[in-house]
Amino acid sequence: MTSPIRTERDGNVLVIVSDNPPVNALGQAVRAGLADAIAKGLADPDIEAMVIRCDGQTFFAGADITEFGKPPQGPSLPQVLDRIEASDKPVVAAIHGTALGGGCELALACHYRLAVPKAKLGLPEVKLGLIPGAGGTQRLPRLVGAKAALPLVVLGNPISARDALDIGLLDLLTGDSSLEAEAIAFARSKAGQPVPRTSQGTANQDGVRDPAIFDEFRVTQGRAMRGLDAPNAAIAAVRAAAELPFAEGVKKERELFVGLMTGTQSKAMRHYFFAERAAQKIADLPADTPLLPIRAVGVIGAGTMGGGIAMNFLSAGIPVILLEMQQEALDRGTAVMRRNYEASAKRGRMTMAQVDAAMDLLTPTLDYADLADCDLVIEAVYENMDVKKQVFARLDEVTKPGAILASNTSYLSIDEIATATQRPGHVLGLHFFSPANVMKLLEVVRGAQTRGDVLATAMKLARTIGKVAAVSGVCAGFIGNRMLSKRQEQANKLIMEGASYWDVDDVLLEFGFPMGPFQMGDLAGLDIGWHRDPAKVTTVREALCAAGRFGQKAGKGFYDYDSARQRTPSDEVRAIIADFAAKAGHTQREVGKDEIRERLLYPMVNEGAKILDEKIAQRASDIDVVWINGYGWPIYTGGPMFWASTIGLETIVAGLDRHGLPVSDYLRKCAAEGRTFD
Template sequence: MTDVRDAPTTSPISTRKHGDVLIVLSNNPPVNALGLAVRQGLVAAIGEAEADDSVKAVVIACEGQTFFAGADVSEFGTPKAFEQPLPTVVDIIENCSKPVVAAIHGTALGGGLEVALASHYRVALPTAKLGTPEVKLGLLPGAGGTQRLPRVAGVRKALEMCATGNPIGAKDGFDCGLIDRLVEGELLPHAVAYAEEVRDVRPLPKSSERQDRLNDCTADVFETFVKENGRKFRGFEAPLKNVEAVKAACEKPYAEGVIEERKLFMELMSGTQAKAQQYFFFAERKANKIEGLADDVRPRDIKKVGVIGAGTMGGGISMNFLSAGIPVTIVEMNQEALDRGAGIMRKNYEATASKGRMTAQQVEQAMGYLQPTLDFAALADCDLIIEAVYENMDVKKEIFGRLDKIAKPGAILASNTSYLDINEIASSISRPGDVVGMHFFSPANVMKLLEVVRGDKTSPDVLLTAMQLGKRIKKVPVVAGVCHGFIGNRMLMPRQIEATKLLLEGASPEQVDRVHVEFGMPMGPFQMADLAGVDIGWHRDPNRIENVRDALCAIDRWGQKKGAGFYDYDEKRRPTPSPVVQQIIEDFAKKQGVERREISDQEIVERTLYTMVNEGAKILEEGIAQRASDIDVVWVYGYGWPVYRGGPMFWADTEGLQAIVDGLKRQEERMKPDFSFSQLLLDKAAKGEKFGK
């Protein structure tokens, strides 16, 4: 490269010439976000190209790991967002009188893809990814993306990218016309060479002026797409607004389409769902921070993991480490259980491969890291050992006692318990500082949440290691303190208690579940019980019938696995209301002297969802959760709380804490003796405060 002319060092954008091609480089780590300084630098660089007659073409490229990976989210809602707005920037790029080539590596996401679309040509490395993830923040591409993308990549591809937010690979981008050339090796020299090829081509190909890819635009395209994704889009506003914006590209000239896009963008931006989804974006990242951790704490080195138990949880937990390339020694008590567990892991991997998400080679590579054994002593060289056996304190303490004798010094000893006291487990061995809870959610190889439970004596480096390892295996780890059920399951308990009481008072399982599904949950309390197994935690004595659940279990109504639970199920596991269950409920109500009445949907919300908020406030009071947003992360990733409501604590803030208190007071008499107010909730409501700061 010659004739270097750098922009001022204060700008993240620099320029230099190679012959008659002006190279515009962004260096704004870590992801070249399109913050104000970057936007200003791009405009200045295009102005430089226009003013210099010796410049015949422009290449826009990025230093570091990636092309522009999106907007600077920290600018949302601030004055910076309105200075040199991105829609103006991309129009300036497209209207440059000299060919502009976007050189893409890493990820071109959101505004980054809009910059690429405004460029006249796009070249990319085969490893690059392209996408419009704005919908995951409750928004749509607001800088012409919904108008240019269908004109370049076709309507169907634009719908898929905008309404789902899922990125595509560069090869897919090339096939649909989004990428003009795929290049191997060094990107920048290839991009410059391409710019030299096209420097004299006129007229310049402007995305906003293309019509050829809109020919297949019919009403059926949109109706079919929405129908295909109906379940995925349920409750969300942004996907349908994205569809509406792409449709505008088909029905209106570009100049009118971008006005419609801006209108739809502002409608979303001012709505509660976008605020909730953007809040959650930051909440997820904040959850990884451990409050009060000294700067000099360093994680322990984890090169090999041991797992005790090859059942559903143990196998799922093991797969997380195998997929990350970490060897796992898995121990069982008998060969049949060991073989069955290893077989299920292989079957799961092969199912993933059959969907094209893994190669056969990757399946073999993952399984190659697995060492199944009946020898407990084989765990002696593991750096982390996770117990994943039956939820029984005596059993777990017996296992930890054995581990205390064979685990090497410095090994981390973790329990996958869902409810039990980590402090009691830790105090039963000679090295309580090495003990931590690692509560995976089922299915453990799929669910993203990991509750990392800090005991009273858990060493800071053990906690840090568990949190960092959670990220390494692609989980979302959240710190929890010790209490019955930790964060997620503890908040589940008041919901289940009140839901069951509501059945006796007059609600039906289907009404309670419908209210929760309409709220946005993937299923209601009784649907969840049937899926998980009504018999979980049952005392197994069919003659001891103390509640509705006991009565169901006594007649083998254990849920979907038996074809009957709170609902009846057909051969395809489709539920229908059960007259048998209704009679059991009414008999119990009569036996307990409960007068049945009509239950409103609002009462169900107040007694099952408001009580969760109250329990969350108690969790904050007691220091079980570090922050309210951590509770929201647990419930979105662990239990399917709708992300467009932000999580239970954010939702409570949007409802107003006084409204939550008022609702609970309306129901207080009916909920006794199972309910008591959180003082934190009462205090915040009285002061007009929120859980979120």
């Protein structure tokens, strides 16, 4: 086989080039080729310096994911990097695109680092429940200092080349088109000089002088690190770089790395890494399915959801026609969109010029006829079948042939909605999650007659607007809300039986969710969908609304809220719940947290099994993608279906049986056969 690594000579400089598309991943052939090329440069007396660069769109963007879970093949990346650093001839990394993970570690092992201004560098291993394992946690602090290294290693977010230059990670920024030439000239200028080895750097002494920086960082980043093992291991590794000699620090890094690699969190997060990619693949849809052009998008409804949906497309540079029925609602909606953009600008996430550019792509209208040339129209109107069918019938009249018509419905049948049109093949669901301009998940609902090119276009468009998409078939609530309804059903029953509603919430917080069901109700607003008749009280929620307890916006809902929106259980709510329980004949009892957790989560898994059995979801990992991105399921458990397989499907079945809850035939069969869902 032809090696992905080749060498080129430029006088006394050997240029080592990787050509391993698409991202120059550091697979075995690349590692071996690099080791051979370095050896070649060292053995040639006419070579006085070396440059490592990459063809294609990027520098080495990380490990080869196809090697995950397989027996390692030498040379290992640490061995290759040690050989690079040990060279007594200067080695220069010429970086474009991204230098991530092992790619960043490789750059650190080189003696000098140059990059184009648009390059990004980072160590994102914590996103997979790991830490860098090829010396990155030890070389980086020695080069830039422990304080500058902590965010890169612990949080895993890449930084720009300019920021990398500021902290000392880079030696020089080059022109966009002159990277190789400048790297060769730079390498030549260093020929014959002693080489600086990162492992011998002393910037890590800031961690010796001020050891409190590690604990302070842990405190300030506590929310981002909550429940995760890898960030704490990353802090320990960076601290080791300040307290131990390089060789001992590398040994400590390896111990921490192996512990994480064999732990359940990294397995779960690596599962999710592949799950997100698998979700893009539709089993019965050829990869070469032609895509429909999306040059302009219509959005019906300028409320919170419609405005948020529109912002996704505007931010991606796609013009939007925003339709409302009343001028006041239209003006209010567009004003909210601008304020949201301006808030992002104040936080430094975009410039005011970008705010203006996005808003300039927006055309507000009160006339359906203005949607005539849209390639895609998404309705975000009231969740009522009759209303939605009226909207789709009107769209069928005014939009051009071939336009895709999408509903943002969260529960209703796409197939029934499609009957209001003469083009059911061009109808599908695009279920955004609120706030739609922030939440990553997009459930793409495939109707019985949705055409393949329409579905493929929607999936590609999801990536264009920065969403993580998963395909769902048609059923009430699709994947996410169908499973959520089972959790809410049990939450409501538990508080009738004697469980404290704050215990129900706290159990999910302890599991890793950002909030529990009653907190979520308060945040969303308990009056959403309320009939507005204080005299008609049939549920706890209606009783709370009748008492003016609408949630956080009213300062009281299930909880009482202070000025900082900190929650406190309410005596009034306890009395309301106790009254409802008594009238329903429920005997109050103590309900332990184990029972609460099992009754909230196990029925969700059971419903997920039914969703798989009914072919509503293509694969179990798609369900995990939905719940991690749309509902806050903790990523370090891998999602509901992976988590269930981790604790054992037989455990789920036994728990459901113990609590007298339904068990689907498919779940019971999988458990009996000792299978996992995938």
